[in-house]
Amino acid sequence: MSGGKRFRHGLVLGKFYPPHAGHHHLVRTAQDQCERLTVLVCAASVESVPLADRVAWMREAHPGAQVVGAVDDIPVDLHDPAIWEAHMAIFRGAVAGRVDAVFTSEAYGTELARRFGAEEVLVDRGRTLFPVSGTAVREDPAGCWEFLGPAVRASLTRRVVVLGAESTGTTTLSRALAEHYRGRGGVWAKTGWVAEYGRQYSEEKLAAARAADPAASWEDVSFTSEEFPVIARRQDAEEERAARLGSPVLFCDTDSFATGIWHERYMGGRSEEVEKIAELTRRDLYLLTDHADVPFEDDGLRDGPQLRPWMTGRFREELARTGRRFLVVGGDRAARLAKAVAAVDELLAEGWHFADPLPENR
Numbered sequence: 001m002s003g004g005k006r007f008r009h010g011l012v013l014g015k016f017y018p019p020h021a022g023h024h025h026l027v028r029t030a031q032d033q034c035e036r037l038t039v040l041v042c043a044a045s046v047e048s049v050p051l052a053d054r055v056a057w058m059r060e061a062h063p064g065a066q067v068v069g070a071v072d073d074i075p076v077d078l079h080d081p082a083i084w085e086a087h088m089a090i091f092r093g094a095v096a097g098r099v100d101a102v103f104t105s106e107a108y109g110t111e112l113a114r115r116f117g118a119e120e121v122l123v124d125r126g127r128t129l130f131p132v133s134g135t136a137v138r139e140d141p142a143g144c145w146e147f148l149g150p151a152v153r154a155s156l157t158r159r160v161v162v163l164g165a166e167s168t169g170t171t172t173l174s175r176a177l178a179e180h181y182r183g184r185g186g187v188w189a190k191t192g193w194v195a196e197y198g199r200q201y202s203e204e205k206l207a208a209a210r211a212a213d214p215a216a217s218w219e220d221v222s223f224t225s226e227e228f229p230v231i232a233r234r235q236d237a238e239e240e241r242a243a244r245l246g247s248p249v250l251f252c253d254t255d256s257f258a259t260g261i262w263h264e265r266y267m268g269g270r271s272e273e274v275e276k277i278a279e280l281t282r283r284d285l286y287l288l289t290d291h292a293d294v295p296f297e298d299d300g301l302r303d304g305p306q307l308r309p310w311m312t313g314r315f316r317e318e319l320a321r322t323g324r325r326f327l328v329v330g331g332d333r334a335a336r337l338a339k340a341v342a343a344v345d346e347l348l349a350e351g352w353h354f355a356d357p358l359p360e361n362r
Contacts, residue, residue, distance in 0.1 A: 007101040007119070010034035012065075013091065013112065016041050016054045017357060018155070019061065020137055021147040022105065022130040027062050029123050030103035037065040038095050042072040048355035049155075057151045070094040076360040078108055088115050138354040142248045145187045150244035156352060157243040157250050159282070160344055163258040164289030165311035166304055167296045169336065171196065173289060173329070174253040176337050177344065181249055192246030196253045197235045198262060201227075225271060228263040232256035232277045239281065249348060255283060257324070261314050265307065283324070285347050287340050288315050290330035 010030045016023055031037050039058055043051035055069040072090050077083045102113040103121045113120035127133065132147040141148070141156050148156070162174040178193035202221070209216035236256050243250050257278040263271040291308035304311075319326040327343050329336045 005033060005035045007034045008036065009097055009099055010037045010101045010103055010121075011040065011095060011099045011116065011118070012037065012103050013040045013042065015043060015047075015134060015357060016058060017043070017047055017134050017354070018049055018137060018152045019054065019057055019149065020130070020132050020134065020144065020152075021149075022124070022127060022132050023058075024061055024149065025130055026103055026105055026123050027058075027065060030101075030121070031062070031064055033103075033121070034101065038099075039065045039067045040091060040094055041067065041069040042090070043069065044073050044358045045071060046073075046355055047357055048353070053155065057149065057155075060151050061149055068094050073358070076358050078111070079361065084111065084115065091116075138352075141352045142187055142348075145248060153246075153248075154240060154243040157246065157248060158284045158344075158347055159239070159243065159250050159252065160285045160287065160347070161252045161255045161258070161283050162287045162289060162340075163254050163261075163315060165291050165308040165315070168289040168291050168294050168308065168312070169333070170289050171253050172333065173287065173336055173340060174251045176333070177340055178251045180337065180341060181247065181251075181344075188247045188249070190245070190247045192242035192250045194235075194239050194242045194250065194252040197238055198231045198254065198259065201231055201234075223266050225263065225267050228259055228267070228271055229273045229277060232259040232274045235259060236277065236281050249344065252283075256281065257283070257286075257318075257322075258315070261311065261318060264314065265304070265311060285343060286319055286324055286326035287343065288312070288319065288326055288328045289336070290328055293330055293332065 010033065012027050012030050014023060027037070027039055039062060041051065041054045041058060043054060051069045051071060055067055059067045070090050070093070072087060074086045074090065075083060099116045099118045101119045101121050102109060102116055103123055104112065105123050105125055105127065109120050109122060124130070130147060132144050137144045137148065145153070160177065162170045164170045175193055178191050181188045181191040205221050206218060209220050235254065239250070239252055239255065256274065260271060260274045260278060263274055291312050296305035296308065316328065329339050
């Protein structure tokens with residue numbers, strides 16, 4: 001045995017529904033004591049987080065371990081030897097090779113280790129280092145946010161997108177919302193905001209045009225259809241990065257769905273590629289800024305005041321057609337913010353909904 005490791009092959013088994021800091025501590029402890037570690041993720045079909053997601057999350061968090069997954073729909077009864085053996089058939093089928101040690105924080109660890117013919121290693125059974133459980137996370141993700149890793153946070157973050165026509169206050173409102181929720185403190189202090197990448201892209205195009213001709217203006221800048229998927233993907237990447245780092249709610253100044261409308265505005269039609277990109281990421285609420293009550297301001301990157309009513313209409317039509325949850329916000333800044341906060345609070349009050357795991361007979 002090399003490197004001071006006690007065991008050749010260790011096993012960590014769990015639902016990881018979803019994984020949290022206690023799980024990660026268990027895996028890291030096992031890795032420190034094993035030459036090779038298998039992490040077996042077991043999911044029941046009734047559960048609402050896909051097995052593939054849980055496996056991916058654990059692989060990201062523990063690249064040095066072999067993470068495998070299995071569907072286990074066998075009833076849970078710790079007193080029934082036949083049911084135990086049915087579970088073991090699934091476990092043995094998923095875990096390659098002899099297991100020398102089973103690492104666990106659960107009461108069933110003793111019997112699990114015995115059936116594998118392995119040594120039991122109990123890790124923080126009282127959960128004193130990380131006072132959290134999968135049940136607690138499912139009941140109150142926001143209350144357990146500090147115990148969740150980046151990938152799980154990104155999956156659970158409520159994503160709110162502010163979108164609208166040119167010069168309708170999307171940046172103002174989205175920034176104000178982020179500042180409002182940061183002001184609540186606690187877990188909300190890290191509430192994120194995602195800037196509109198399309199604007200940065202446009203600024204760079206104008207700068208390039210002026211490098212060639214100092215007299216160039218926005219009217220001299222043109223787009224091709226191929227540029228919009230680039231913008232959409234970058235917008236989504238920035239959103240995903242922010243969702244991994246922030247609070248349970250994230251505010252975005254536009255998204256890839258909105259990029260599809262901008263393609264329509266500049267290219268005269270829809271982009272199938274952009275529409276496919278937009279379907280890859282879940283958003284929870286859209287706030288559509290009405291063009292009414294907001295005077296058009298030309299900041300050097302705008303040229304379509306007459307198109308604002310048309311764009312507002314197209315946003316509304318596509319949001320409705322695709323079944324997205326949305327709210328139109330109008331009025332002055334204070335009224336818009338108050339209406340938006342009320343809608344976001346309503347969204348957050350709905351909580352997170354996890355399907356119950358299979359009941360256990362202990």
